[in-house]
Amino acid sequence: MKTICFYFQVHQPLRLRRYRFFDIGNDHYYYDDYTNESILRKIADRSYLPANKIMQGLIKEYGSRFKVAFSISGMALDQFELYAPEVIESFQKLAKTDSVEFLAETYSHSLVSLANPQEFKSQVDAHTQKIYDLFGRKPSVFRNTELIYSDEIGAQVGQLGFKAMITEGAKHVLGWKSPNYLYCNAINPRLKILLRNFKLSDDIAFRFSDQGWSEYPLTTERYVSWLNQMDPKEDNINVFMDYETFGEHQKAESGIFDFLKALPRTIFSRSRFHFATPSEVAERFQPVAAMNVPYPISWADEERDITAWLGNELQQSTFKRLYNLVDDVYRTNDKDILRDWKNLQTGDHFYYMSTKMFSDGAVHSYFNPYDGPYDAFINFNNVISDFALRVEKANTALYGDTEVDKLKINLAEKEALIKEYESLLNKSSLKPKLKVMATKKATTKGTKAPAKTTAKKTTAKKTVKAAAPKKTTAKKAAPKATAAKKTAAKKTTAKKVTAKKTTAKKTTARKTVAKKVVKKAAPKKAVKKAAKPAANGAK
Amino acid sequence: MKVLMFGWEFPPHISGGLGTACYGLTKGLSHISGTDIVFVVPKSFGDEDQNSVRLIGASEVEISEKLVNVEGFFKKIKLIEVGSNIVPYTDPEEYMKIVTAYAGKQVELINTQVKGKLKFTGKYGADLFQEIANYALVAIQIALENNFDVIHAHDWLTYPAGIAAHDISGKPLVVHVHATDFDRSGGNVNPSVYQIEKNGFEAADRIIAVSNLTRNTVIEKYGIAPEKVVTVYNAVEPISDEERLIAKRGINDKIVTFLGRITLQKGPEYFIEAAHRVLQRMDNVRFVMAGSGDMMRRMIRRAARLGITDKFHFTGFLRGDDVYQMFALSDVYVMPSISEPFGISPLEAMQSNVPVIISYQSGVSEILKHAIKVNFWDIDAMADAIYGLLNYPALSEFIRKYGKEEVDNLKWENSAIQVRQVYESVVSK
Numbered sequence: 001m002k003t004i005c006f007y008f009q010v011h012q013p014l015r016l017r018r019y020r021f022f023d024i025g026n027d028h029y030y031y032d033d034y035t036n037e038s039i040l041r042k043i044a045d046r047s048y049l050p051a052n053k054i055m056q057g058l059i060k061e062y063g064s065r066f067k068v069a070f071s072i073s074g075m076a077l078d079q080f081e082l083y084a085p086e087v088i089e090s091f092q093k094l095a096k097t098d099s100v101e102f103l104a105e106t107y108s109h110s111l112v113s114l115a116n117p118q119e120f121k122s123q124v125d126a127h128t129q130k131i132y133d134l135f136g137r138k139p140s141v142f143r144n145t146e147l148i149y150s151d152e153i154g155a156q157v158g159q160l161g162f163k164a165m166i167t168e169g170a171k172h173v174l175g176w177k178s179p180n181y182l183y184c185n186a187i188n189p190r191l192k193i194l195l196r197n198f199k200l201s202d203d204i205a206f207r208f209s210d211q212g213w214s215e216y217p218l219t220t221e222r223y224v225s226w227l228n229q230m231d232p233k234e235d236n237i238n239v240f241m242d243y244e245t246f247g248e249h250q251k252a253e254s255g256i257f258d259f260l261k262a263l264p265r266t267i268f269s270r271s272r273f274h275f276a277t278p279s280e281v282a283e284r285f286q287p288v289a290a291m292n293v294p295y296p297i298s299w300a301d302e303e304r305d306i307t308a309w310l311g312n313e314l315q316q317s318t319f320k321r322l323y324n325l326v327d328d329v330y331r332t333n334d335k336d337i338l339r340d341w342k343n344l345q346t347g348d349h350f351y352y353m354s355t356k357m358f359s360d361g362a363v364h365s366y367f368n369p370y371d372g373p374y375d376a377f378i379n380f381n382n383v384i385s386d387f388a389l390r391v392e393k394a395n396t397a398l399y400g401d402t403e404v405d406k407l408k409i410n411l412a413e414k415e416a417l418i419k420e421y422e423s424l425l426n427k428s429s430l431k432p433k434l435k436v437m438a439t440k441k442a443t444t445k446g447t448k449a450p451a452k453t454t455a456k457k458t459t460a461k462k463t464v465k466a467a468a469p470k471k472t473t474a475k476k477a478a479p480k481a482t483a484a485k486k487t488a489a490k491k492t493t494a495k496k497v498t499a500k501k502t503t504a505k506k507t508t509a510r511k512t513v514a515k516k517v518v519k520k521a522a523p524k525k526a527v528k529k530a531a532k533p534a535a536n537g538a539k
Numbered sequence: 540m541k542v543l544m545f546g547w548e549f550p551p552h553i554s555g556g557l558g559t560a561c562y563g564l565t566k567g568l569s570h571i572s573g574t575d576i577v578f579v580v581p582k583s584f585g586d587e588d589q590n591s592v593r594l595i596g597a598s599e600v601e602i603s604e605k606l607v608n609v610e611g612f613f614k615k616i617k618l619i620e621v622g623s624n625i626v627p628y629t630d631p632e633e634y635m636k637i638v639t640a641y642a643g644k645q646v647e648l649i650n651t652q653v654k655g656k657l658k659f660t661g662k663y664g665a666d667l668f669q670e671i672a673n674y675a676l677v678a679i680q681i682a683l684e685n686n687f688d689v690i691h692a693h694d695w696l697t698y699p700a701g702i703a704a705h706d707i708s709g710k711p712l713v714v715h716v717h718a719t720d721f722d723r724s725g726g727n728v729n730p731s732v733y734q735i736e737k738n739g740f741e742a743a744d745r746i747i748a749v750s751n752l753t754r755n756t757v758i759e760k761y762g763i764a765p766e767k768v769v770t771v772y773n774a775v776e777p778i779s780d781e782e783r784l785i786a787k788r789g790i791n792d793k794i795v796t797f798l799g800r801i802t803l804q805k806g807p808e809y810f811i812e813a814a815h816r817v818l819q820r821m822d823n824v825r826f827v828m829a830g831s832g833d834m835m836r837r838m839i840r841r842a843a844r845l846g847i848t849d850k851f852h853f854t855g856f857l858r859g860d861d862v863y864q865m866f867a868l869s870d871v872y873v874m875p876s877i878s879e880p881f882g883i884s885p886l887e888a889m890q891s892n893v894p895v896i897i898s899y900q901s902g903v904s905e906i907l908k909h910a911i912k913v914n915f916w917d918i919d920a921m922a923d924a925i926y927g928l929l930n931y932p933a934l935s936e937f938i939r940k941y942g943k944e945e946v947d948n949l950k951w952e953n954s955a956i957q958v959r960q961v962y963e964s965v966v967s968k
Contacts, residue, residue: 021922021930022816312937316933374924374927374934377927377933377934378911381934382926
């Protein structure tokens with residue numbers, strides 16, 4: 001049995017407002033509500049709602065013989081909730097039937113799969129949860145942003161428990177192979193791979209209303225005749241496209257809705273194809289081979305790679321800048337910051353910075369709020385600057401300046417140590433007669449001493465390093481040293497012990513001093529007593 | 540093909556972009572085999588680069604007796620009085636002098652003959668209109684003495700000469716619009732200049748505009764048929780090694796530069812306002828306004844009022860090497876022109892590896908990709924672009940790299956090929 005699998009992508013980015021540099025640190029609202037609302041409303045009315053209505057009708061007519069899958073990004077869902085809740089309702093209606101499957105993706109429609117596995121997981125989890133909350137289904141098939149895929153990404157997706165993943169049937173990866181079979185991941189063969197048939201997909205998505213196209217106008221009969229030309233051994237055809245194809249990319253006047261309405265009937269009457277959802281395809285067929293994709297592919301542009309988002313230095317540096325923040329962002333545990341973090345990762349922000357638009361105009365400038373890549377770069381980086389400041393501020397408020405804190409603790413320990421020495425020194429000066437009694441002990445401890453001093457050396461070094469960058473600690477260290485000197489002056493032997501501390505900054509000097517102490521420790525018991533706790537304390 | 544070309548200045552004796560553009564274009568044309576150019580200027584100094592053209596100074600041309608008879612033909616032009624002081628391309632300081640010296644002086648009428656030769660200064664002084672008329676007279680003589688296929692006149696100063704040569708020889712006339720009076724005056728057009736320009740456009744067989752911006756002005760403001768006007772963009776001469784200076788930096792601050800005449804057309808006040816905004820958020824940056832002009836004093840006062848004079852510097856008029864030195868010191872170059880027919884200076888900045896911000900109201904913005912473009916009045920956008928270039932190294936590096944590549948591909952040879960096509964279209968007509 002041959003199957004045809006339709007899947008539609010629904011995504012709208014949360015566009016950023018004009019964010020000038022003088023807003024940095026002053027204004028933390030980044031979004032262009034007016035543009036977002038008006039674009040979303042427009043597309044909902046022109047595309048999502050009428051298309052969903054047709055889907056509903058088709059399901060009513062054909063029942064579970066007609067099947068379709070959707071991937072709706074978290075960004076789109078968030079905006080539907082805000083501006084067009086009836087779109088969610090219409091999807092919920094579809095979700096109640098047996099004909100519709102929802103796919104998982106990253107919540108933000110982000111490029112995180114190329115940056116950070118942990119963050120990737122958390123975004124996928126967030127999206128799965130959102131789909132479950134709204135539609136009562138747990139997705140079992142994953143599709144990454146813009147169908148970005150590589151062996152590693154596939155392996156990660158497999159680990160997250162998905163049984164299949166969707167990507168592009170990129171020519172440079174497939175070579176002579178056909179996209180009309182099921183494949184599996186090269187690292188984890190249990191993850192099935194569905195490949196988009198870009199020819200049959202783009203015939204509808206891009207060329208449908210192109211009057212210069214030799215096949216114009218495209219009828220359902222002609223389209224089905226192409227399906228029938230498929231090699232008899234092949235299993236399944238994947239037709240994947242943006243949902244906005246219906247009514248937005250291809251306007252209603254082009255007859256795209258009529259095409260959509262008529263297609264299932266023609267498929268049933270003129271071919272032997274059955275409809276299937278991605279998870280059904282993954283279950284029904286056996287993978288024919290493993291896909292080897294060492295470098296990431298996507299469904300964008302002629303090259304089918306990731307250069308539309310990370311192709312130039314502007315995009316790469318911004319990408320790096322953004323994902324350098326990831327750990328600090330989570331440390332804040334701040335609701336607003338986490339929300340913005342989610343929104344800022346959307347791939348579209350990087351897409352707008354593409355300099356490919358200089359040559360590859362139309363697609364890249366679609367709904368682009370910017371004048372050009374430079375404009376996009378400046379605006380987005382201004383936003384990130386503000387965002388980074390907020391993250392830093394929030395963390396400082398929560399944890400204080402952690403570096404300083406560590407040093408403060410360090411200082412307190414030293415302070416306690418010095419007091420201990422002082423008390424010991426005082427005791428030993430009061431009881432000089434104990435010397436004779438401890439002669440034997442001194443020799444045994446003399447052998448142990450070198451090991452302890454080396455341990456001390458390393459710890460001492462650490463404190464020196466930590467102290468170096470902060471001037472405040474250096475200042476605090478100074479009075480401590482002088483205090484130590486005063487007490488040390490009381491006894492000549494003790495002087496060397498404390499001298500060791502004051503000169504501790506110079507490791508070479510310290511070593512020689514330390515050796516002297518060890519040497520002299522054997523004959524003089526008072527020193528030995530002082531040296532021992534010193535070693536312990538330094539630990 | 541022989542071309543009789545009328546210009547007003549030729550390097551090294553230039554005061555504006557016109558001479559540079561003429562030089563670049565003739566040099567480009569000389570690469571096309573079978574193009575000979577006779578270039579006429581009011582006054583030749585003898586030290587011009589004549590590799591690509593034969594240069595004739597109008598002041599060297601002896602006017603025959605016959606000419607006096609033809610003279611009546613030019614009465615219209617001859618009698619134009621210098622009623623206004625708005626003159627193009629004036630060395631700004633000189634202009635100030637003219638304005639001051641001119642007050643109360645009587646208007647003089649043309650003095651035709653000085654021992655067979657006419658006196659020309661080749662400058663843009665108070666006698667400009669007289670010189671233009673004289674130049675036209677000489678043009679007739681030159682047209683009679685030389686053999687050529689097409690006449691090419693650069694900017695309004697030479698249009699009367701072009702028309703005169705056209706009328707006497709019957710050869711096709713091409714006029715080249717480097718600027719119109721709408722650009723120079725910011726809207727307050729001098730009617731005499733406008734009339735000369737309009738006459739030139741109407742008499743011409745083809746008009747070459749340096750950008751679509753200028754082309755539209757010619758079509759809309761002068762009522763010229765669109766099919767008669769062709770856009771040919773300017774280019775830039777490759778920078779020579781001795782000009783590629785490594786300037787010594789005295790300060791660590793970043794430098795943002797405005798370079799050009801400080802006149803209404805160039806939009807200096809927007810630069811100051813943008814600087815003020817940037818300085819509110821950044822400390823390690825300085826702004827330089829290089830050049831001079833009639834708005835300079837007002838600009839200094841404005842900077843003082845904003846309280847940014849510690850970070851905002853005026854250099855006065857820069858010449859020759861100083862210009863390249865200034866570019867070499869700059870981190871960002873800004874050209875906020877209100878109306879710039881083309882604007883060659885951003886290209887020179889890009890040659891010196893300086894990222895540029897240009898206004899959409901400049902012809903050069905039509906061809907440049909690797910420049911940040913803003914509207915001249917949008918000081919917020921301008922400030923933001925400056926801040927972005929100074930604070931995001933990835934951006935400035937990127938623009939620097941690809942901008943250099945882009946500007947190196949703008950060659951006069953390509954412009955010359957298009958000009959040559961224009962010649963061919965009128966000659967074959």
